[in-house]
Amino acid sequence: MTDLAHYKDILLxxxxxxxxxxxxxxxxxETLKSGDSADRATERENDEVLEEFGTTGLKEIEAIDAALDRISAGTFGLCAKCGEPISAARLAAVPHAALCEECIARQ
Structure with missing residues (x-):
């Protein structure tokens, strides 16, 4: 079985x-924007990128919380779809992984 304390530390x-x-x-x-219209257009594009990073970060936090819940429930390291163990290599790459390689490949 996986070293739960190790993964919990990584996730936290x-x-x-x-x-x-x-x-x-x-x-x-939240920072004040430039008064120049050309600069504002560039800043607006940069803000869109930042917002996407924020959205991606929030999704990863949700996945981490789900992984922490699986640790508490005793199901961490088991595929949520097929129930088979998730490989140590996959958990090392994606510690919050809920699916094994085979199930993720089938999606």
Whole structure:
């Protein structure tokens, strides 16, 4: 079975990192914009990129929370679809993975 404490630490550290990044994004989005229309257009494009990063970060936090719930439930490391163990290599790459390689490939 997997080393649950190790993965829990990894997940919690990543979650803290994501919250820190989301706070920086929020502060960047709240900064005053330039009065120049050309600069404002560029800033608007940059804001769209930041918002996408924020959305991606929130989705990863949801996946991390689900993985932490699986740790609490005793099902971490088992595929949510087929019930087979998720490989250590996949968990090392994506610690919040809910599906094994075979099930993710079938989606």
């Amino acid at each position: 550290n990543r979650k803290r990192e994501l919250y820190s990044r989301l706070n920086r994004i929020e502060k960047d989005l």
